[in-house]
Amino acid sequence: MRIVVDAMGTDDNPAPDVVGGVMAARKYGEDIILVGDQAAIEAELAKHDTKGLKLHVEHASEVVTMTDKPSDILRGKPDSSMHVGLNLVKSGQADGFVSAGNTGATLAVSMLGTLKRIKGIKRPALGASFPANNNPFLIDNGANAECKPEWLLQFALMGSIYRRCVNNIANPTVGLISNGEEDGKGNSLIHETAVLLRDSNLNFVGNVEPKSFMKGDVHVGVTDGFTGNLILKTAEATASIMGSVLKESLMMSPRTKLGALMAKPAFTKMRASISADDVGGTPLLGVNGVVIVAHGSSSAYALHSAVGQARLAIETGVVDAIRDGIASLPS
Amino acid sequence: MRIVVDAMGTDDNPAPDVVGGVMAARKYGEDIILVGDQAAIEAELAKHDTKGLKLHVEHASEVVTMTDKPSDILRGKPDSSMHVGLNLVKSGQADGFVSAGNTGATLAVSMLGTLKRIKGIKRPALGASFPANNNPFLIDNGANAECKPEWLLQFALMGSIYRRCVNNIANPTVGLISNGEEDGKGNSLIHETAVLLRDSNLNFVGNVEPKSFMKGDVHVGVTDGFTGNLILKTAEATASIMGSVLKESLMMSPRTKLGALMAKPAFTKMRASISADDVGGTPLLGVNGVVIVAHGSSSAYALHSAVGQARLAIETGVVDAIRDGIASLPS
Numbered sequence: 001m002r003i004v005v006d007a008m009g010t011d012d013n014p015a016p017d018v019v020g021g022v023m024a025a026r027k028y029g030e031d032i033i034l035v036g037d038q039a040a041i042e043a044e045l046a047k048h049d050t051k052g053l054k055l056h057v058e059h060a061s062e063v064v065t066m067t068d069k070p071s072d073i074l075r076g077k078p079d080s081s082m083h084v085g086l087n088l089v090k091s092g093q094a095d096g097f098v099s100a101g102n103t104g105a106t107l108a109v110s111m112l113g114t115l116k117r118i119k120g121i122k123r124p125a126l127g128a129s130f131p132a133n134n135n136p137f138l139i140d141n142g143a144n145a146e147c148k149p150e151w152l153l154q155f156a157l158m159g160s161i162y163r164r165c166v167n168n169i170a171n172p173t174v175g176l177i178s179n180g181e182e183d184g185k186g187n188s189l190i191h192e193t194a195v196l197l198r199d200s201n202l203n204f205v206g207n208v209e210p211k212s213f214m215k216g217d218v219h220v221g222v223t224d225g226f227t228g229n230l231i232l233k234t235a236e237a238t239a240s241i242m243g244s245v246l247k248e249s250l251m252m253s254p255r256t257k258l259g260a261l262m263a264k265p266a267f268t269k270m271r272a273s274i275s276a277d278d279v280g281g282t283p284l285l286g287v288n289g290v291v292i293v294a295h296g297s298s299s300a301y302a303l304h305s306a307v308g309q310a311r312l313a314i315e316t317g318v319v320d321a322i323r324d325g326i327a328s329l330p331s
Numbered sequence: 332m333r334i335v336v337d338a339m340g341t342d343d344n345p346a347p348d349v350v351g352g353v354m355a356a357r358k359y360g361e362d363i364i365l366v367g368d369q370a371a372i373e374a375e376l377a378k379h380d381t382k383g384l385k386l387h388v389e390h391a392s393e394v395v396t397m398t399d400k401p402s403d404i405l406r407g408k409p410d411s412s413m414h415v416g417l418n419l420v421k422s423g424q425a426d427g428f429v430s431a432g433n434t435g436a437t438l439a440v441s442m443l444g445t446l447k448r449i450k451g452i453k454r455p456a457l458g459a460s461f462p463a464n465n466n467p468f469l470i471d472n473g474a475n476a477e478c479k480p481e482w483l484l485q486f487a488l489m490g491s492i493y494r495r496c497v498n499n500i501a502n503p504t505v506g507l508i509s510n511g512e513e514d515g516k517g518n519s520l521i522h523e524t525a526v527l528l529r530d531s532n533l534n535f536v537g538n539v540e541p542k543s544f545m546k547g548d549v550h551v552g553v554t555d556g557f558t559g560n561l562i563l564k565t566a567e568a569t570a571s572i573m574g575s576v577l578k579e580s581l582m583m584s585p586r587t588k589l590g591a592l593m594a595k596p597a598f599t600k601m602r603a604s605i606s607a608d609d610v611g612g613t614p615l616l617g618v619n620g621v622v623i624v625a626h627g628s629s630s631a632y633a634l635h636s637a638v639g640q641a642r643l644a645i646e647t648g649v650v651d652a653i654r655d656g657i658a659s660l661p662s
Contacts, residue, residue: 142510146518179560187477187557210561211568226518227558229510230541231565237542238569245604249597259594266580266587273576
């Protein structure tokens with residue numbers, strides 16, 4: 001198995017990207033292809049013990065920045081690390097692609113410039129595994145700000161297939177994220193999508209509210225990319241603010257400071273259990289290849305986890321399963 | 332000042348509702364009118380020391396339940412505590428109304444059955460003060476699942492007026508809640524609303540993401556009621572789940588248990604600072620009267636805080652200010 005890591009992805013590239021690739025090569029024993037500025041990658045590699053690891057470097061002369069517009073990248077930077085890396089997947093020289101770079105650019109280069117959509121898929125979507133009980137999977141979490149009901153039906157299908165393949169769940173339950181569980185709740189997109197989901201072969205259980213979704217009551221939560229992205233960002237923001245409030249509160253007196261010191265292992269455990277670093281990245285589903293998108297602020301550890309996500313998706317044949325699934329869906 | 336408390340509102344009515352009313356009467360010294368089943372209210376009142384408090388009971392023969400459909404209530408339960416209470420406000424016998432009952436029913440009875448919309452207001456909206464730095468105000472948080480850009484412009488106006496009146500902020504900043512701060516981010520509702528906000532006299536600062544909103548970077552966050560409700564519920568769900576994870580983590584060993592015991596005052600402080608109980612309720616803005624909507628699960632303390640919200644809105648003339656503001660907005 002050969003997995004490409006975009007070495008120019010994170011905000012602090014190439015260090016976290018290269019080190020994440022090294023960690024992944026060591027952990028999984030697979031071939032890792034680091035794509036980007038060859039000199040910079042090799043300089044970073046030289047700092048680490050890479051003996052026996054199957055690491056490869058592929059030069060790309062251009063770098064996509066976080067402020068680049070996706071449409072400009074497509075034609076304006078044809079030799080970007082994204083283009084070069086995704087073309088390795090397209091040509092069969094690699095099996096998957098991981099990037100912590102500009103998400104909009106990754107989507108554009110994947111969907112329009114290189115891999116293209118799977119036949120029958122109207123819009124590829126991003127799926128996020130929540131670091132919670134049962135790892136509920138939210139799709140779309142940001143690829144499509146404005147959606148049609150038929151797209152959401154396809155998101156539900158892709159999410160179900162992903163969980164079936166990757167998590168070995170026979171018939172994943174699907175909930176439609178809404179502002180109430182009753183049938184009448186939601187906007188017209190929700191009402192129309194519910195009709196399609198009820199008529200489908202998917203294991204649709206009805207509307208779910210954020211709490212129910214985050215507690216893992218359903219395997220897949222379906223939503224448009226605008227709402228999904230706001231849910232994800234609100235959850236992240238709340239967790240971050242609560243963490244700060246907790247930290248501040250623990251500093252209120254010598255007694256609480258001492259208590260905090262004693263309870264430190266518990267805080268470490270809590271942080272780990274709500275951290276997204278063990279997930280590492282979110283799959284872009286619906287394109288002809290495995291693509292994992294990570295945060296620009298990813299650590300090397302998170303990057304290495306994202307490679308693990310790519311590996312699982314490759315191993316369990318998610319892309320082929322989506323191809324089969326969409327072909328069998330009445331259009 | 333006379334404030335109505337719907338005594339049949341909470342899930343455990345009438346106890347929390349009546350006790351909340353008693354607490355509010357004691358704290359604020361205003362007249363509190365408890366509306367609902369007279370016998371039940373008086374039985375609850377008899378358990379408390381109410382000497383010297385300006386408490387009144389107004390009988391209502393019908394009770395709205397959480398499962399009642401708003402449309403059924405409107406004509407089907409004309410003598411509900413909501414109808415009776417809101418009619419007291421309409422006739423000028425009371426200055427404000429507080430209920431922890433069925434939100435949909437409160438909105439319907441307020442907007443269609445009793446107070447009616449303020450002239451020029453297309454859709455009343457619910458505003459929520461977040462228990463965070465600067466108490467950022469989210470509007471709409473659930474009254475209108477499907478919105479037009481012109482409605483969001485009015486929500487922004489009402490939110491600005493509310494913060495100007497109640498929090499004494501001269502020129503409140505307004506952010507449009509979106510999945511990114513750049514101008515192009517968001518769906519078509521966001522794009523079209525941004526144009527209207529830029530052309531308005533409001534202090535519009537552009538798109539804001541949930542984190543920026545929750546940190547208090549803007550005074551007012553504008554959104555449609557579907558998105559707003561999901562943001563509110565996601566924040567609540569995340570806080571609740573994190574609280575559980577923290578509790579569980581602290582139980583991991585004797586050492587952390589002891590640490591938790593020592594740090595207990597800090598946890599109490601944290602809980603208080605992220606609790607919505609000091610806010611107590613959310614104002615329904617855009618109707619001809621002060622209406623505060625509270626959670627069905629409200630405690631007596633939260634109810635008493637909701638009465639405090641009503642009192643502030645009455646005292647600072649929010650309804651008249653919205654009447655003046657909407658009249659001056661180009662339609």
